[in-house]
Amino acid sequence: xxxxxxxxxxxxxxxxxxxxxxxxxxxxxxxxxxxxxxxxxxxxxxxxxxxxxxxxxxxxxxxxxxxxxxxxxxxxxxxxxxxxxxxxxxxxxxxxxxxxxxxxxxxxxxxxxxxxxxxxxxxxxxxxxxxxxxxxxxxxxxxxxxxxxxxxxxxxxxxxxxxxxxxxxxxxxxxxxxxxxxxxxxxxxxxxxxxxxxxxxxxxxxxxxxxxxxxxxxxxxxxxxxxxxxxxxxxxxxxxxxxxxxxxxxxxxxxxxxxxxxxxxxxxxxxxxxxxxxxxxxxxxxxxxxxxxxxxxxxxxxxxxxxxxxxxxxxxxxxxxxxxxxxx
Ligand code: AMP
Ligand code: MG
Numbered sequence: 001x002x003x004x005x006x007x008x009x010x011x012x013x014x015x016x017x018x019x020x021x022x023x024x025x026x027x028x029x030x031x032x033x034x035x036x037x038x039x040x041x042x043x044x045x046x047x048x049x050x051x052x053x054x055x056x057x058x059x060x061x062x063x064x065x066x067x068x069x070x071x072x073x074x075x076x077x078x079x080x081x082x083x084x085x086x087x088x089x090x091x092x093x094x095x096x097x098x099x100x101x102x103x104x105x106x107x108x109x110x111x112x113x114x115x116x117x118x119x120x121x122x123x124x125x126x127x128x129x130x131x132x133x134x135x136x137x138x139x140x141x142x143x144x145x146x147x148x149x150x151x152x153x154x155x156x157x158x159x160x161x162x163x164x165x166x167x168x169x170x171x172x173x174x175x176x177x178x179x180x181x182x183x184x185x186x187x188x189x190x191x192x193x194x195x196x197x198x199x200x201x202x203x204x205x206x207x208x209x210x211x212x213x214x215x216x217x218x219x220x221x222x223x224x225x226x227x228x229x230x231x232x233x234x235x236x237x238x239x240x241x242x243x244x245x246x247x248x249x250x251x252x253x254x255x256x257x258x259x260x261x262x263x264x265x266x267x268x269x270x271x272x273x274x275x276x277x278x279x280x281x282x283x284x285x286x287x288x289x290x291x292x293x294x295x296x297x298x299x300x301x302x303x304x305x306x307x308x309x310x311x312x313x314x315x316x317x318x319x320x321x322x323x324x325x326x327x328x
Pocket of ligand 2: 169282285
């Protein structure tokens with residue numbers, strides 16, 4: 001064998017060895033994944049490194065938020081507050097209410113947790129298959145307005161009798177953020193907490209890359225419309241496709257317009273928001289859904305570190321200025 005051939009063979013084996021070494025070290029690490037039904041949705045948590053206790057505590061955080069803030073549970077803090085009109089609440093509930101008020105200001109009242117009387121009215125309409133009368137809508141509307149909420153320390157009170165709040169547009173995102181907080185405290189560096197589409201992606205994915213998040217096609221449930229790639233971000237989508245209902249052939253959304261009292265009409269089919277945390281993403285997705293593509297996109301573009309995609313009727317797509325960063 002010539003000297004040159006020997007050198008080539010030697011360098012080839014070095015390359016193979018390096019390849020093997022990296023092959024082993026790049027092997028997909030095993031994430032610990034579990035799913036539970038909480039807050040009326042499927043909550044999936046994947047974490048790395050594996051830590052059963054941390055996973056359990058993350059689920060417990062989500063259950064705690066549900067216990068405090070559900071309007072479906074008669075004994076939740078929010079249900080008691082709604083019945084009494086005044087109550088000292090936990091620091092968690094207070095935090096969510098404060099954040100909700102901030103998002104009401106940002107969205108100029110489009111996101112409004114005092115929408116509960118309207119939500120109740122439209123729930124009744126769905127059940128009875130009958131659109132509410134103008135009188136009923138005006139009566140409910142008179143109780144809506146985020147400025148009717150008064151905060152004094154931990155005491156929450158309403159300026160008028162009959163005001164009620166509904167945290168359905170923000171609590172899931174908050175629950176996701178609380179779960180992530182616990183995981184970080186437990187030393188978890190990489191995780192995905194997904195509460196039915198409201199999610200936070202922490203660190204890198206099992207493939208040691210950004211997490212790939214599929215955005216559902218709003219008219220074809222089993223199709224992915226677009227894939228975005230990100231890490232250390234909250235993502236939420238508000239769509240008209242999951243909880244809509246139809247009366248006499250007209251489509252009604254589960255999101256109400258606090259200005260008109262109607263369910264959102266001429267709606268975007270879906271709004272996806274990417275933000276530094278899931279609470280922000282959740283509240284803004286709901287608020288932008290009310291605002292529609294034009295005003296909604298203006299607000300998204302006016303906020304730093306917030307990006308969004310709005311899909312409207314006819315699959316018209318609008319993306320915010322920085323959206324491209326998630327598509328590479
Ligand atoms: P999401 O699925 O996050 O968009 O939230 C929708 C839920 O938020 C509804 O089921 C209601 O409980 C509540 N909601 C409806 N309309 C509004 C609104 N305009 N502002 C805040 N919350 C709302
Ligand atoms: Mg929301």
